[in-house]
Amino acid sequence: xxxxxxxxxxxxxxxxxxxxxxxxxxxxxxxxxxxxxxxxxxxxxxxxxxxxxxxxxxxxxxxxxxxxxxxxxxxxxxxxxxxxxxxxxxxxxxxxxxxxxxxxxxxxxxxxxxxxxxxxxxxxxxxxxxxxxxxxxxxxxxxxxxxxxxxxxxxxxxxxxxxxxxxxxxxxxxxxxxxxxxxxxxxxxxxxxxxxxxxxxxxxxxxxxxxxxxxxxxxxxxxxxxxxxxxxxxxxxxxxxxxxxxxxxxxxxxxxxxxxxxxxxxxxxxxxxxxxxxxxxxxxxxxxxxxxxxxxxxxxxxxxxxxxxxxxxxxxxxxxxxxxxxxxxxxxxxxxxxxxxxxxxxxxx
Ligand code: ADP
Ligand code: MG
Numbered sequence: 489x490x491x492x493x494x495x496x497x498x499x500x501x502x503x504x505x506x507x508x509x510x511x512x513x514x515x516x517x518x519x520x521x522x523x524x525x526x527x528x529x530x531x532x533x534x535x536x537x538x539x540x541x542x543x544x545x546x547x548x549x550x551x552x553x554x555x556x557x558x559x560x561x562x563x564x565x566x567x568x569x570x571x572x573x574x575x576x577x578x579x580x581x582x583x584x585x586x587x588x589x590x591x592x593x594x595x596x597x598x599x600x601x602x603x604x605x606x607x608x609x610x611x612x613x614x615x616x617x618x619x620x621x622x623x624x625x626x627x628x629x630x631x632x633x634x635x636x637x638x639x640x641x642x643x644x645x646x647x648x649x650x651x652x653x654x655x656x657x658x659x660x661x662x663x664x665x666x667x668x669x670x671x672x673x674x675x676x677x678x679x680x681x682x683x684x685x686x687x688x689x690x691x692x693x694x695x696x697x698x699x700x701x702x703x704x705x706x707x708x709x710x711x712x713x714x715x716x717x718x719x720x721x722x723x724x725x726x727x728x729x730x731x732x733x734x735x736x737x738x739x740x741x742x743x744x745x746x747x748x749x750x751x752x753x754x755x756x757x758x759x760x761x762x763x764x765x766x767x768x769x770x771x772x773x774x775x776x777x778x779x780x781x782x783x784x785x786x787x788x789x790x791x792x793x794x795x796x797x798x799x800x801x802x803x804x805x806x807x808x809x810x811x812x813x814x815x816x817x818x819x820x821x822x823x824x825x826x827x828x829x830x831x832x833x834x835x836x837x
Contacts, residue, residue, distance in 0.1 A: 489551050489564075489645035489678050490516045491537065496546030498532055506532040507543070508702040516551075519672050519679045520707075521689035524699035525725070530682040533699065534648050537680065539563045550645065563646075566639030566677075570651040573635070574623040580634050581606045581619040587642040609637040612671070629660040636668075640675065647679040653688070665692055686726050690714065698722050720760060720837045728765040728795075730807050732834075734758070744802045749778035750831055759836045765810040767833040770796050770821065779830030782807065784821050789813075796821055798829050 491514040498507040506529045514520050522530045535541035537548060539560040548555050555563055574583050582589075584606040588597055597605070610616050613633040623631055632652055639647060652668075653661040669692055672679055683689050689696045690710040697707040698721075706718040717723045724731070734741040734748060741747070741754040741761070748754075754761070771779055785806060786797035794816040798807040807829050811821065821827070 490514065490549075491646065491678065491680075492547075492549040492552070493533075493537070494547040494549070496533070496536060496543050496548065498529075498536060498541065498543045505702045507536070510546070510699075510702075510704050512697055512704055512707050514678060514680065516678055517676045519669070519681065519692065519694045521693035521696045522680060522682045522699055523686060523689040523696050523725075524684065526684055528699045529702040530684075530699055531650055532702075534650050534680060534682050537646070538565045538567050538648055540567075564642070564644050566642060566644035566647045568632075568635045568639045568647075568649045568652045570654045574631060574638070576623055579620050579622060580610065580615065580626070583623070583634055584609055584637045584641050586638060605641060606637075609640055610634075612640070612674075613637045614667075627660075628656050629664055632656065632664060633667075636671070640677070644677065647677040649679065649681045651682050651684070654683075661688070668692065690726075698725065700725075717835065720762070723762040723835060723837075728808060728810070730763045730765070730768060730805075732761040732763065732804075734761055744800075744804055746780075746802050748780070748831070750834060752834075755836055761834045761836050763831050763834045765795065765808045766793070767831065768798075768807060768809040769830045769832055770798065770809040770811055771828040771830050773826045773828055775828065777828075777830045779828035780807070781826075781828055784823055784825045784827050787821055787823060794821070796827070798827050800829065 493510055493512050496507055496510040497505060499505045510533060522533060524530050532541055536543050539558060581603065585602040588602045588605065607619060610619060613636055615630060615633055653664050665688060681693065695707055695709050696713055698705040700721050705722055706713060713722065714726060717726065723729055732743050732748060734743045734754065735758050736754040736756050739753045741750055771777055780800045780802065782798045782800040784796050785799045788795040792813050794811045794813060796809045796811060798809055800807055809829055
């Protein structure tokens, strides 16, 4: 199912707006992540799509049809909440079959059919054999998969997930991430997925919608978002970035009273330059490439990279540079080493 959201706004009180003129379209079968900090309006938007929240203005279309007058139950959406909200006294199989068992008599499948459908879905989420357990007898990751199977049982046109892995530990989160992507590719449901974790959004989604203070900052593929962020907020939100507030004149950018060595001309006027940690090279003093003189104040291992905190001699906040672990192994840095931070690439706003 295709979803079009047109100029959607919602305010809970006079203090501020939860959603402010949201426009976006989600293609049939697409997996879109809503990414933003806590309180930015992600849950409100998801609930509005589900019909659990009434917008003040704007429209939501499912396959071109305005669904304003359609009740939650008639929108054919599967919803998975942050706290899985399983029924504690029901077995796993009864939980999964619940949505079908409460249908009006006319559309309710026979008991045996509901049970068969529940077992089929439990196989899909790799929980076959656990049909007769209660939620208390499952791990957090298993419970979340039951919640997903329950949402899928009604064969929804849209699957809506609100921080579904938020309550789980990092390792299980990662596993379920790959697993959800795989499930989506097999079932092909249009899926909207809320998260505040940029890594989760970029790894999982076909496109990511970045929400900030109730506004849509950008909706784009992970590669586009990373390569061409539309706003300073996105630059900072996507992580590990250095910001330089400069005034540029005659091609020279002045930062803290010094000409900042840049790999390309900077547009004239006042600007904020963003340089990602991997776009800032740490060089030994005396190398041919110009940069910002300073010294190493911190060395942190971060997976396949080493993060260096560099204190610039010109003052300002600590700079963060990323060194690939292989380079680090052949030429290790340590606290107190003199270093030159060379800007390899930047984005100006
Ligand atoms: P997110 O899911 O991105 O953390 P929410 O959509 O839950 O953000 O909330 C967006 C804003 O709307 C917040 O400022 C929040 O306090 C407010 N809000 C959300 N739900 C309600 C409500 N039921 N009543 C009043 N304010 C609300
Ligand atoms: Mg939320």
